[in-house]
Every structure is written in structure tokens, then in C-alpha cells.
């Protein structure tokens with residue numbers, strides 16, 4: 001057996017998700033039955049100081065060989081780094097990713113990819129021109145659970161798909177949490193491209209797109225029409241966003257497929273915090289329905305309910321429908337290693353984009369979010385909507 005391909009990561013930013021991702025990189029791939037690729041953390045950079053980057057590497061228990069930088073500019077020049085994970089707020093993704101690409105680094109950039117579709121297109125053009133790998137870090141798409149569900153749709157198990165309903169909502173006391181301290185928190189701060197849509201709404205949209213759009217042959221994929229309703233928080237960032245999408249082509253059908261994507265800061269998908277309130281995602285076809293338990297970003301369970309009527313109604317009422325199939329998909333860690341494995345395989349194989357989260361689909365999703373924001377009147381400051389580079393933020 002040949003030895004695994006090792007990819008060397010640079011971590012750009014030292015916040016909450018950078019820590020989770022870096023810890024996942026350090027897990028032994030054999031714990032998830034992976035033997036063809038491995039990950040090394042070569043360096044991390046903080047925009048504030050090298051000591052902050054050093055502290056981050058220590059917290060993540062990275063090897064002492066990993067370098068700590070006090071600026072992103074130093075990180076992108078490191079010859080020992082193959083790929084950079086960009087984990088700054090949405091507002092900074094365009095500038096930070098462009099910096100990496102222009103310095104010859106492959107990039108995995110956190111969701112939402114950019115602030116708008118124009119920026120996403122520019123990044124894609126640059127990656128193409130420089131022959132570098134680039135992917136939006138929509139980790140959920142690389143879970144075995146997502147892959148199994150897409151396969152069930154593709155092979156016709158649920159028949160032709162007519163509708164998907166997906167929700168990711170956090171019930172928050174917004175004024176006293178993210179809104180406290182002058183509303184500087186990235187969830188509501190317009191200068192950081194805050195709001196429910198770009199932060200949480202990307203997940204219900206991911207479920208709509210990966211089940212309805214991604215599962216039809218590439219040549220038949222057409223962007224959806226969009227009708228949206230938004231309510232804004234005092235900062236101008238969206239706090240309630242509901243979207244109805246109509247996709248012209250449906251998996252296994254010559255008809256449209258509708259999708260309802262919901263996100264909200266005031267009410268929760270799971271009010272008791274234990275996901276007892278029913279599925280977060282419902283994928284409805286003529287032969288049955290797939291129900292995915294929340295949270296939409298890290299689901300570990302789904303069920304398939306076939307559309308059959310020959311079942312004793314009394315047993316069904318007692319929760320004993322024998323035709324329902326339940327699937328548990330435990331995650332040995334946070335679950336961000338699957339997207340990292342995908343990056344390693346693509347770079348090893350000389351691919352510039354991943355089939356699981358391709359450039360065209362990231363751009364169409366950004367265009368969808370642009371239209372949702374247009375209808376809801378959410379506009380970010382020009383410095384973060386611009387495609388100009390470099391701009392100091």
C-alpha cells in the first residue's frame with residue numbers, strides 16, 4: 001500500500017471555528033477509516049500578534065514545529081504551507097482569499113464564501129488563472145450522511161422530488177447577547193457582513209441545493225427563482241429571513257421543485273435544545289420522504305419514510321411504522337476533517353475544484369443570497385461589497 005499524501009495547512013485567523021478545524025486536522029485519519037491522505041499543521045497567523053498565534057497553536061496542541069505569525073501577509077509567504085484555511089468573518093473572506101491566491105496558495109475559505117456573487121466570481125477567476133485549488137468550506141456536504149442522502153435521491157429511492165423544507169434558526173435574546181457591547185458581534189455587525197442569511201441561512205440553502213440542484217445532471221442544473229421576506233435588526237443585518245425558491249428542474253421529474261429555506265434569530269429550530277421538535281430538513285418525493293434531524297450544519301441522524309398506505313394506522317400512531325428506516329451517522333470529532341480530506345485529495349490529484357462543492361454552485365448560491373438581500377433591503381458597506389483588491393478593512 002502506498003503511503004498517504006500529506007497536505008500542509010496554514011491557518012489564517014485564530015477564532016472559534018479555526019480552533020475546531022485545527023483540532024480536527026490533528027485527529028488520526030484512521031479513526032474515520034481514511035488512509036490515503038493526512039494533514040499537517042505547518043503554521044497559524046493572527047491579525048493581532050504572533051503571541052496570539054502561538055497561544056492558538058498551543059491550545060490546539062499542534063506540534064512545536066508549527067510556526068506562529070503575527071500577520072496574514074507572513075503566512076502566505078511561508079514555503080512550507082500548501083493550503084490555507086481562511087477563518088475570518090465573512091466581510092474579510094474576499095480580501096484574505098485573494099491574498100492567499102495571489103501568493104500561490106491553495107485555499108479552503110469558510111462559508112459564506114464571500115459577501116456577494118461578484119466577489120465569488122473574481123476569486124474563481126483568480127484560482128483558475130493561477131491554477132490553484134479553491135473551495136468554500138461547506139463542511140456538511142462532505143459528511144457521509146449528506147453523501148448517502150444525495151445518492152438516495154439520485155438513485156430514485158424517493159421518486160421525483162417536488163419539495164424541500166430546511167431550517168436553521170437560533171432563538172436568541174439578541175439585544176443581550178450579540179446586540180450587547182454596541183452590537184459589534186459578527187452575527188449582527190454590518191461591517192463584518194453579519195446577519196442570519198450569510199451565517200446560518202447558507203445551511204438551509206445548502207440542503208435545498210445539494211438535494212435539488214446538485215442531484216440533477218450538471219447540464220440540466222438551472223438557478224432557482226427567488227421570493228424572500230426579511231426583517232432587519234437595528235443594525236440593518238437580517239434577523240429573520242424566509243425564502244421560497246423554485247428550481248426549474250427536479251431530480252427524477254419533468255417539473256419544478258420548490259424549496260423553502262428558513263433562518264431566524266428569534267425562534268429556534270429546536271426550542272428545547274434537544275432536537276425533539278421534528279426534522280430540521282424534509283426532502284419530499286413521490287415515493288417517500290427523507291427527514292434529517294438538526295442541526296442542519298452537523299446532522300447525525302436521518303430517516304426514510306416510504307409513501308405507502310398499507311400499514312396498520314394504529315401501529316403508526318404508536319410510532320411503530322415498520323417501513324420507516326432510521327439511519328444514525330455518528331461523527332468521530334467535530335466533522336470538519338471530511339472537507340479537509342477532500343481538499344487534500346483534490347490538491348494531490350491536481351484538481352482546482354471539488355465536485356462536492358464546485359465553483360459554479362458556490363456562485364449560484366451567492367447569487368441567490370444577493371437576490372434575497374436585494375428583496376429584503378440588506379446592503380453592506382461598500383468597503384466589504386467591493387471587488388477591489390487590496391482594500392484595507
Ligand SMILES: NC(=O)C1=CN([C@@H]2O[C@H](COP(=O)(O)OP(=O)(O)OC[C@H]3O[C@@H](n4cnc5c(N)ncnc54)[C@H](OP(=O)(O)O)[C@@H]3O)[C@@H](O)[C@H]2O)C=CC1
Nearest residue numbers: 013014015016017018046047048087088089090110111112
Ligand atoms: N463551519 C462552521 O461550522 C462554522 C463556520 N463559521 C464561519 O467561520 C468564520 C469565522 O467565524 P468564528 O470563528 O465564529 O468567528 P470569531 O469571531 O470567533 O473569529 C474570527 C477571527 O477572525 C480574525 N479576524 C480578523 N479580522 C477581524 C475583524 N475585523 N473582526 C473580527 N475578527 C477578525 C480574528 O482572529 P485573528 O485576529 O487572531 O487572526 C478572529 O478571532 C465566519 O465566516 C463564519 O461564518 C463560524 C462558525 C462555525
Ligand SMILES: O=C1OC[C@@H](O)[C@H](O)[C@H]1O
Nearest residue numbers: 017111187199200203297
Ligand atoms: O457555520 C456556523 O455553524 C454553527 C453556528 O453556530 C455558527 O454561527 C455558524 O457560523
